[in-house]
Amino acid sequence: MDEEARVPEPAGAEPGGSLSVLALADARLPGGGHAHSGGLEEAVHRGVVGNADQLREFLRGRLHGAGSQAAAFAAAAAHAGERGAGKDYWSRWDYELDARTPSPAQRAASRAQGRGTARAGRAAWPCAALEELLAATGSPHHPAVVGVLIGARSLGTPKDAAAVVAYLAVSGPASAAVRLLGLDPFAANAAVAAFERDTERIARRAASTAGSRPEDLPAAGAPALDLLAQAHQRHHEEEVRLFAS
Template identity: 85%
Template sequence: MEQDSTVPEPDGAAATSGASLSVLALADARLPGGGHAHSGGLEEAVHRGVVADAGQLREFLRGRLHGAGGQAAAFAAAAARAAERGAGAEYWRRWDVEFDARTPSPAQRTSSRAQGRGTARAGRAAWPCAELEELLSVTTSPHHPAVVGALLGARSLGTPKDAAAVVAYLAVSGPSAAAVRLLGLDPFAANAAVVALERDTELIARRAASTADSRPEDLPSTGAPALDLLAQAHQRHHEEEVRLFAS
Protein backbone atom coordinates (compact mmCIF):
# COMPACT_ATOMS: atom_id res chain seq x y z
CA MET A 1 0.00 0.00 0.00
CA GLU A 2 1.42 3.39 -1.00
CA GLN A 3 1.92 5.73 1.92
CA ASP A 4 0.82 9.33 1.84
CA SER A 5 3.97 11.43 1.94
CA THR A 6 2.13 14.74 2.24
CA VAL A 7 3.25 16.79 5.21
CA PRO A 8 0.23 18.38 6.90
CA GLU A 9 0.14 22.12 7.37
CA PRO A 10 0.83 22.99 11.01
CA ASP A 11 -1.68 25.05 12.91
CA GLY A 12 -0.63 28.17 14.79
CA ALA A 13 0.34 26.34 17.99
CA ALA A 14 2.35 23.67 16.22
CA ALA A 15 4.08 26.20 14.02
CA THR A 16 5.51 27.98 17.05
CA SER A 17 6.39 24.91 19.15
CA GLY A 18 9.94 25.16 17.86
CA ALA A 19 12.03 27.63 15.89
CA SER A 20 10.22 28.12 12.58
CA LEU A 21 12.09 28.67 9.34
CA SER A 22 10.97 32.30 9.41
CA VAL A 23 12.46 32.80 12.88
CA LEU A 24 15.74 31.25 11.75
CA ALA A 25 15.78 33.35 8.57
CA LEU A 26 15.27 36.60 10.46
CA ALA A 27 18.14 35.70 12.80
CA ASP A 28 20.41 34.79 9.88
CA ALA A 29 23.12 37.34 9.09
CA ARG A 30 22.61 36.54 5.41
CA LEU A 31 19.14 38.08 5.44
CA PRO A 32 19.45 41.17 3.22
CA GLY A 33 18.53 43.53 6.03
CA GLY A 34 21.81 45.41 6.15
CA GLY A 35 22.99 44.13 9.52
CA HIS A 36 26.38 43.16 8.09
CA ALA A 37 27.24 46.86 7.74
CA HIS A 38 27.04 47.50 11.49
CA SER A 39 29.43 46.51 14.29
CA GLY A 40 27.21 47.63 17.17
CA GLY A 41 29.85 49.97 18.55
CA LEU A 42 32.65 47.41 18.40
CA GLU A 43 34.65 49.27 15.76
CA GLU A 44 34.93 52.32 18.01
CA ALA A 45 35.70 50.13 21.02
CA VAL A 46 38.55 48.48 19.10
CA HIS A 47 39.78 51.88 17.89
CA ARG A 48 39.97 53.06 21.51
CA GLY A 49 41.72 49.91 22.73
CA VAL A 50 38.77 48.83 24.88
CA VAL A 51 38.43 45.50 23.05
CA ALA A 52 41.62 43.81 21.89
CA ASP A 53 41.17 40.06 22.37
CA ALA A 54 38.59 37.28 22.69
CA GLY A 55 38.17 37.76 26.44
CA GLN A 56 37.40 41.45 26.11
CA LEU A 57 35.07 40.69 23.20
CA ARG A 58 33.05 38.38 25.45
CA GLU A 59 32.63 41.13 28.04
CA PHE A 60 31.70 43.67 25.37
CA LEU A 61 29.06 41.32 23.98
CA ARG A 62 27.67 40.58 27.43
CA GLY A 63 27.25 44.29 28.12
CA ARG A 64 25.68 44.90 24.74
CA LEU A 65 23.26 41.99 25.20
CA HIS A 66 22.04 43.17 28.58
CA GLY A 67 21.90 46.81 27.47
CA ALA A 68 20.77 47.52 23.92
CA GLY A 69 19.89 43.86 23.32
CA GLY A 70 17.57 43.65 26.31
CA GLN A 71 15.74 46.80 25.37
CA ALA A 72 15.32 45.72 21.74
CA ALA A 73 14.09 42.32 22.92
CA ALA A 74 11.35 43.82 25.09
CA PHE A 75 10.12 46.05 22.29
CA ALA A 76 10.28 43.24 19.71
CA ALA A 77 8.18 40.99 21.94
CA ALA A 78 5.59 43.74 22.40
CA ALA A 79 5.53 44.36 18.65
CA ALA A 80 4.91 40.68 17.99
CA ARG A 81 2.01 40.61 20.45
CA ALA A 82 0.56 43.78 18.93
CA ALA A 83 0.81 42.34 15.42
CA GLU A 84 -0.94 39.16 16.57
CA ARG A 85 -3.85 41.31 17.70
CA GLY A 86 -3.87 43.54 14.63
CA ALA A 87 -2.76 46.74 16.35
CA GLY A 88 -3.49 49.84 14.36
CA ALA A 89 -1.40 52.80 13.28
CA GLU A 90 -1.82 54.62 16.60
CA TYR A 91 -0.12 51.75 18.45
CA TRP A 92 2.84 51.81 16.09
CA ARG A 93 3.17 55.58 16.53
CA ARG A 94 3.34 55.16 20.29
CA TRP A 95 5.76 52.23 19.96
CA ASP A 96 8.05 54.31 17.73
CA VAL A 97 8.04 57.30 20.07
CA GLU A 98 8.76 55.17 23.14
CA PHE A 99 11.63 53.29 21.51
CA ASP A 100 13.14 56.58 20.39
CA ALA A 101 12.85 57.90 23.94
CA ARG A 102 14.80 54.91 25.25
CA THR A 103 17.53 55.31 22.62
CA PRO A 104 19.20 58.62 23.49
CA SER A 105 22.02 58.26 20.96
CA PRO A 106 21.01 59.66 17.54
CA ALA A 107 23.61 57.39 15.95
CA GLN A 108 22.01 54.29 17.48
CA ARG A 109 18.56 55.43 16.38
CA THR A 110 19.88 55.90 12.85
CA SER A 111 21.45 52.44 12.87
CA SER A 112 18.27 50.79 14.14
CA ARG A 113 16.13 52.50 11.52
CA ALA A 114 18.57 51.66 8.72
CA GLN A 115 18.39 47.98 9.63
CA GLY A 116 14.64 48.27 10.03
CA ARG A 117 14.26 49.61 6.49
CA GLY A 118 16.38 46.79 5.09
CA THR A 119 14.50 44.12 7.01
CA ALA A 120 11.16 45.61 5.98
CA ARG A 121 12.18 45.33 2.32
CA ALA A 122 13.12 41.70 2.87
CA GLY A 123 9.88 41.17 4.77
CA ARG A 124 7.73 42.60 2.01
CA ALA A 125 9.25 40.09 -0.39
CA ALA A 126 9.21 37.03 1.86
CA TRP A 127 6.38 37.63 4.38
CA PRO A 128 3.97 40.26 3.01
CA CYS A 129 1.33 41.16 5.57
CA ALA A 130 -1.09 43.96 6.46
CA GLU A 131 0.57 44.64 9.82
CA LEU A 132 3.92 45.43 8.20
CA GLU A 133 2.17 47.82 5.82
CA GLU A 134 0.40 49.43 8.79
CA LEU A 135 3.77 49.96 10.48
CA LEU A 136 5.27 51.41 7.30
CA SER A 137 2.33 53.80 6.95
CA VAL A 138 3.45 55.36 10.23
CA THR A 139 7.14 55.60 9.31
CA THR A 140 9.08 54.55 6.24
CA SER A 141 12.11 54.01 8.50
CA PRO A 142 10.83 51.76 11.29
CA HIS A 143 13.12 50.53 14.04
CA HIS A 144 14.49 47.03 13.52
CA PRO A 145 12.74 45.40 16.54
CA ALA A 146 9.36 46.70 15.32
CA VAL A 147 9.82 45.06 11.93
CA VAL A 148 10.94 41.73 13.40
CA GLY A 149 8.00 41.70 15.80
CA ALA A 150 5.48 42.70 13.15
CA LEU A 151 6.64 40.01 10.73
CA LEU A 152 6.63 37.19 13.27
CA GLY A 153 3.44 38.14 15.06
CA ALA A 154 1.30 39.09 12.06
CA ARG A 155 1.16 35.60 10.56
CA SER A 156 1.84 33.57 13.71
CA LEU A 157 5.26 32.68 12.38
CA GLY A 158 6.75 33.04 15.84
CA THR A 159 5.93 33.95 19.42
CA PRO A 160 6.81 37.19 21.23
CA LYS A 161 9.63 35.25 22.86
CA ASP A 162 10.90 34.24 19.41
CA ALA A 163 10.92 37.88 18.30
CA ALA A 164 12.81 38.84 21.46
CA ALA A 165 15.34 36.05 20.94
CA VAL A 166 15.98 37.09 17.33
CA VAL A 167 16.88 40.68 18.13
CA ALA A 168 18.81 39.71 21.28
CA TYR A 169 20.88 37.26 19.26
CA LEU A 170 21.51 39.79 16.49
CA ALA A 171 22.68 42.30 19.10
CA VAL A 172 25.71 40.08 19.72
CA SER A 173 26.16 38.02 16.56
CA GLY A 174 26.73 41.13 14.40
CA PRO A 175 29.52 42.55 16.58
CA SER A 176 31.02 39.07 16.90
CA ALA A 177 31.27 38.73 13.13
CA ALA A 178 32.73 42.24 12.92
CA ALA A 179 35.44 41.25 15.43
CA VAL A 180 36.91 38.80 12.92
CA ARG A 181 37.63 41.69 10.54
CA LEU A 182 38.47 44.32 13.11
CA LEU A 183 40.78 42.23 15.30
CA GLY A 184 41.81 39.46 12.95
CA LEU A 185 40.20 37.22 15.55
CA ASP A 186 39.89 33.48 15.07
CA PRO A 187 36.32 32.93 13.79
CA PHE A 188 35.95 29.97 16.15
CA ALA A 189 36.82 32.17 19.12
CA ALA A 190 34.37 34.85 17.98
CA ASN A 191 31.60 32.27 17.63
CA ALA A 192 32.42 30.81 21.04
CA ALA A 193 31.96 34.26 22.57
CA VAL A 194 28.38 34.31 21.28
CA VAL A 195 27.57 30.75 22.35
CA ALA A 196 28.82 31.53 25.85
CA LEU A 197 25.86 33.91 26.17
CA GLU A 198 23.20 31.26 25.58
CA ARG A 199 21.77 31.40 29.11
CA ASP A 200 21.85 35.20 29.13
CA THR A 201 20.00 35.32 25.81
CA GLU A 202 17.36 32.86 27.02
CA LEU A 203 16.84 34.89 30.19
CA ILE A 204 16.45 38.13 28.25
CA ALA A 205 13.99 36.53 25.80
CA ARG A 206 11.87 35.18 28.67
CA ARG A 207 11.87 38.52 30.46
CA ALA A 208 10.88 40.29 27.25
CA ALA A 209 8.03 37.86 26.64
CA SER A 210 6.73 38.49 30.16
CA THR A 211 6.19 42.18 29.34
CA ALA A 212 4.84 41.69 25.81
CA ASP A 213 1.32 42.72 26.84
CA SER A 214 2.49 46.04 28.28
CA ARG A 215 1.67 49.37 26.69
CA PRO A 216 4.64 50.90 24.83
CA GLU A 217 5.01 53.58 27.52
CA ASP A 218 5.24 50.89 30.21
CA LEU A 219 7.93 48.78 28.55
CA PRO A 220 11.28 48.55 30.37
CA SER A 221 14.21 50.80 29.57
CA THR A 222 17.74 49.41 29.72
CA GLY A 223 20.34 52.12 29.68
CA ALA A 224 23.80 51.63 28.18
CA PRO A 225 25.58 55.00 28.35
CA ALA A 226 28.94 53.58 27.24
CA LEU A 227 27.40 52.20 24.05
CA ASP A 228 25.68 55.54 23.42
CA LEU A 229 29.00 57.35 23.71
CA LEU A 230 30.79 54.84 21.48
CA ALA A 231 28.04 55.17 18.87
CA GLN A 232 28.31 58.95 18.82
CA ALA A 233 32.10 58.88 18.65
CA HIS A 234 32.00 56.37 15.80
CA GLN A 235 29.57 58.52 13.85
CA ARG A 236 31.85 61.53 14.19
CA HIS A 237 34.93 59.55 13.17
CA HIS A 238 33.03 57.93 10.30
CA GLU A 239 32.39 61.40 8.88
CA GLU A 240 36.08 62.31 9.18
CA GLU A 241 37.72 59.14 7.86
CA VAL A 242 36.86 55.85 6.17
CA ARG A 243 35.59 53.20 8.55
CA LEU A 244 34.73 49.55 7.88
CA PHE A 245 31.27 49.75 9.46
CA ALA A 246 28.44 52.27 9.46
CA SER A 247 28.09 51.98 13.24
Protein backbone atom coordinates in the same frame (compact mmCIF):
# COMPACT_ATOMS: atom_id res chain seq x y z
CA MET B 1 3.56 6.81 0.82
CA ASP B 2 6.11 9.22 2.25
CA GLU B 3 5.86 8.60 5.98
CA GLU B 4 8.06 11.58 6.84
CA ALA B 5 5.54 13.92 5.26
CA ARG B 6 2.86 12.57 7.61
CA VAL B 7 4.71 12.91 10.91
CA PRO B 8 2.20 14.49 13.31
CA GLU B 9 2.92 17.68 15.20
CA PRO B 10 3.75 17.13 18.90
CA ALA B 11 0.84 17.63 21.26
CA GLY B 12 0.47 21.30 22.16
CA ALA B 13 2.72 22.49 19.36
CA GLU B 14 1.97 25.95 18.06
CA PRO B 15 1.67 26.63 14.34
CA GLY B 16 4.45 28.85 13.11
CA GLY B 17 7.42 29.18 10.83
CA SER B 18 10.58 28.20 12.68
CA LEU B 19 12.47 28.36 9.37
CA SER B 20 11.30 31.95 8.91
CA VAL B 21 12.38 32.85 12.44
CA LEU B 22 15.81 31.41 11.71
CA ALA B 23 15.93 33.38 8.45
CA LEU B 24 15.23 36.62 10.33
CA ALA B 25 18.14 35.84 12.65
CA ASP B 26 20.44 34.90 9.76
CA ALA B 27 23.20 37.39 8.95
CA ARG B 28 22.63 36.58 5.28
CA LEU B 29 19.17 38.16 5.36
CA PRO B 30 19.53 41.26 3.16
CA GLY B 31 18.53 43.60 5.96
CA GLY B 32 21.79 45.52 6.18
CA GLY B 33 22.96 44.14 9.52
CA HIS B 34 26.34 43.17 8.04
CA ALA B 35 27.17 46.89 7.71
CA HIS B 36 26.93 47.50 11.47
CA SER B 37 29.31 46.51 14.26
CA GLY B 38 27.12 47.65 17.15
CA GLY B 39 29.81 49.96 18.50
CA LEU B 40 32.58 47.37 18.32
CA GLU B 41 34.58 49.23 15.66
CA GLU B 42 34.87 52.28 17.88
CA ALA B 43 35.72 50.08 20.89
CA VAL B 44 38.52 48.46 18.88
CA HIS B 45 39.71 51.86 17.67
CA ARG B 46 39.96 53.02 21.29
CA GLY B 47 41.79 49.88 22.41
CA VAL B 48 38.94 48.72 24.63
CA VAL B 49 38.51 45.44 22.77
CA GLY B 50 41.55 43.65 21.41
CA ASN B 51 41.14 39.94 22.08
CA ALA B 52 38.54 37.20 22.53
CA ASP B 53 38.15 37.74 26.29
CA GLN B 54 37.53 41.46 25.87
CA LEU B 55 35.11 40.72 23.04
CA ARG B 56 33.13 38.45 25.34
CA GLU B 57 32.81 41.22 27.93
CA PHE B 58 31.78 43.72 25.26
CA LEU B 59 29.11 41.32 24.04
CA ARG B 60 27.87 40.78 27.59
CA GLY B 61 27.29 44.49 28.02
CA ARG B 62 25.68 44.80 24.62
CA LEU B 63 23.33 41.87 25.21
CA HIS B 64 22.12 43.13 28.58
CA GLY B 65 21.90 46.72 27.39
CA ALA B 66 20.86 47.29 23.78
CA GLY B 67 19.91 43.64 23.29
CA SER B 68 17.60 43.51 26.28
CA GLN B 69 15.97 46.79 25.26
CA ALA B 70 15.41 45.63 21.68
CA ALA B 71 14.06 42.29 22.90
CA ALA B 72 11.35 43.91 25.03
CA PHE B 73 10.18 46.09 22.16
CA ALA B 74 10.36 43.28 19.58
CA ALA B 75 8.20 41.06 21.79
CA ALA B 76 5.66 43.87 22.16
CA ALA B 77 5.67 44.42 18.39
CA ALA B 78 5.02 40.71 17.80
CA HIS B 79 2.14 40.77 20.28
CA ALA B 80 0.68 43.86 18.61
CA GLY B 81 1.22 42.52 15.10
CA GLU B 82 -0.63 39.34 15.95
CA ARG B 83 -3.60 41.35 17.21
CA GLY B 84 -3.63 43.95 14.47
CA ALA B 85 -2.58 47.12 16.30
CA GLY B 86 -3.43 50.38 14.57
CA LYS B 87 -1.27 53.30 13.47
CA ASP B 88 -1.66 55.02 16.83
CA TYR B 89 -0.04 52.07 18.58
CA TRP B 90 2.93 52.01 16.19
CA SER B 91 3.45 55.76 16.57
CA ARG B 92 3.51 55.38 20.37
CA TRP B 93 5.78 52.31 20.15
CA ASP B 94 8.19 54.26 17.95
CA TYR B 95 8.18 57.28 20.24
CA GLU B 96 8.85 55.18 23.32
CA LEU B 97 11.82 53.32 21.82
CA ASP B 98 13.26 56.64 20.65
CA ALA B 99 12.93 57.93 24.22
CA ARG B 100 14.89 54.92 25.47
CA THR B 101 17.62 55.36 22.84
CA PRO B 102 19.29 58.68 23.66
CA SER B 103 22.04 58.35 21.04
CA PRO B 104 20.98 59.74 17.63
CA ALA B 105 23.57 57.45 16.02
CA GLN B 106 22.02 54.38 17.67
CA ARG B 107 18.57 55.44 16.53
CA ALA B 108 19.82 55.96 12.98
CA ALA B 109 21.47 52.51 12.93
CA SER B 110 18.30 50.85 14.20
CA ARG B 111 16.16 52.58 11.58
CA ALA B 112 18.61 51.78 8.78
CA GLN B 113 18.42 48.08 9.65
CA GLY B 114 14.67 48.39 10.04
CA ARG B 115 14.31 49.74 6.50
CA GLY B 116 16.49 46.96 5.11
CA THR B 117 14.59 44.26 6.98
CA ALA B 118 11.27 45.77 5.89
CA ARG B 119 12.35 45.46 2.24
CA ALA B 120 13.29 41.83 2.83
CA GLY B 121 10.01 41.30 4.68
CA ARG B 122 7.93 42.74 1.87
CA ALA B 123 9.48 40.19 -0.47
CA ALA B 124 9.39 37.14 1.79
CA TRP B 125 6.54 37.75 4.24
CA PRO B 126 4.24 40.48 2.86
CA CYS B 127 1.43 41.48 5.21
CA ALA B 128 -0.93 44.35 5.92
CA ALA B 129 0.56 44.88 9.39
CA LEU B 130 3.98 45.65 7.93
CA GLU B 131 2.46 48.19 5.56
CA GLU B 132 0.60 49.76 8.47
CA LEU B 133 3.83 50.02 10.46
CA LEU B 134 5.60 51.65 7.52
CA ALA B 135 2.73 54.08 7.02
CA ALA B 136 2.82 55.05 10.69
CA THR B 137 6.57 55.52 11.09
CA GLY B 138 8.05 55.90 7.60
CA SER B 139 11.40 54.52 8.79
CA PRO B 140 10.72 51.91 11.48
CA HIS B 141 13.14 50.62 14.09
CA HIS B 142 14.57 47.16 13.46
CA PRO B 143 12.85 45.47 16.46
CA ALA B 144 9.48 46.74 15.20
CA VAL B 145 9.91 45.13 11.79
CA VAL B 146 11.12 41.81 13.21
CA GLY B 147 8.30 41.76 15.73
CA VAL B 148 5.51 42.67 13.36
CA LEU B 149 6.62 40.10 10.78
CA ILE B 150 6.77 37.33 13.37
CA GLY B 151 3.47 38.28 14.98
CA ALA B 152 1.36 39.25 11.99
CA ARG B 153 2.45 36.28 9.89
CA SER B 154 2.29 33.82 12.83
CA LEU B 155 5.91 32.90 12.20
CA GLY B 156 6.50 32.47 15.91
CA THR B 157 5.82 33.94 19.34
CA PRO B 158 6.75 37.21 21.06
CA LYS B 159 9.51 35.26 22.77
CA ASP B 160 10.85 34.23 19.36
CA ALA B 161 10.91 37.86 18.24
CA ALA B 162 12.76 38.83 21.41
CA ALA B 163 15.28 36.02 20.94
CA VAL B 164 15.98 37.05 17.33
CA VAL B 165 16.89 40.64 18.12
CA ALA B 166 18.78 39.70 21.29
CA TYR B 167 20.84 37.23 19.29
CA LEU B 168 21.51 39.76 16.54
CA ALA B 169 22.69 42.25 19.16
CA VAL B 170 25.70 40.01 19.81
CA SER B 171 26.14 37.98 16.62
CA GLY B 172 26.64 41.10 14.48
CA PRO B 173 29.47 42.52 16.60
CA ALA B 174 31.03 39.05 16.93
CA SER B 175 31.12 38.72 13.15
CA ALA B 176 32.57 42.22 12.87
CA ALA B 177 35.32 41.24 15.32
CA VAL B 178 36.66 38.69 12.86
CA ARG B 179 37.26 41.47 10.33
CA LEU B 180 38.35 44.16 12.77
CA LEU B 181 40.69 42.09 14.92
CA GLY B 182 41.48 39.10 12.74
CA LEU B 183 40.03 36.88 15.46
CA ASP B 184 39.64 33.17 14.97
CA PRO B 185 36.03 32.78 13.71
CA PHE B 186 35.59 29.81 16.03
CA ALA B 187 36.52 31.95 19.03
CA ALA B 188 34.10 34.67 17.94
CA ASN B 189 31.27 32.18 17.60
CA ALA B 190 32.15 30.60 20.93
CA ALA B 191 31.78 34.04 22.52
CA VAL B 192 28.22 34.26 21.19
CA ALA B 193 27.35 30.70 22.23
CA ALA B 194 28.46 31.48 25.78
CA PHE B 195 25.38 33.69 26.18
CA GLU B 196 22.75 31.06 25.40
CA ARG B 197 21.26 31.11 28.92
CA ASP B 198 21.40 34.88 29.14
CA THR B 199 19.61 35.21 25.81
CA GLU B 200 16.95 32.73 26.90
CA ARG B 201 16.32 34.66 30.12
CA ILE B 202 16.14 37.98 28.26
CA ALA B 203 13.69 36.56 25.71
CA ARG B 204 11.50 35.05 28.41
CA ARG B 205 11.45 38.30 30.37
CA ALA B 206 10.62 40.27 27.23
CA ALA B 207 7.74 37.94 26.42
CA SER B 208 6.31 38.49 29.91
CA THR B 209 5.87 42.22 29.19
CA ALA B 210 4.80 41.88 25.53
CA GLY B 211 1.21 42.91 26.26
CA SER B 212 2.20 46.10 28.09
CA ARG B 213 1.49 49.56 26.74
CA PRO B 214 4.51 51.02 24.92
CA GLU B 215 5.02 53.58 27.66
CA ASP B 216 5.16 50.80 30.28
CA LEU B 217 7.81 48.69 28.52
CA PRO B 218 11.18 48.24 30.26
CA ALA B 219 14.06 50.65 29.78
CA ALA B 220 17.59 49.24 29.77
CA GLY B 221 20.24 51.92 29.56
CA ALA B 222 23.69 51.44 28.01
CA PRO B 223 25.49 54.80 28.29
CA ALA B 224 28.86 53.42 27.16
CA LEU B 225 27.32 52.10 23.94
CA ASP B 226 25.65 55.46 23.35
CA LEU B 227 29.01 57.24 23.70
CA LEU B 228 30.75 54.74 21.41
CA ALA B 229 28.02 55.17 18.80
CA GLN B 230 28.31 58.95 18.83
CA ALA B 231 32.11 58.83 18.66
CA HIS B 232 31.99 56.37 15.77
CA GLN B 233 29.59 58.57 13.85
CA ARG B 234 31.88 61.57 14.31
CA HIS B 235 34.97 59.62 13.24
CA HIS B 236 33.09 58.06 10.33
CA GLU B 237 32.62 61.57 8.94
CA GLU B 238 36.35 62.25 9.22
CA GLU B 239 37.77 59.00 7.85
CA VAL B 240 36.58 55.85 6.10
CA ARG B 241 35.44 53.15 8.52
CA LEU B 242 34.55 49.53 7.77
CA PHE B 243 31.14 49.76 9.44
CA ALA B 244 28.34 52.29 9.49
CA SER B 245 27.99 51.98 13.27
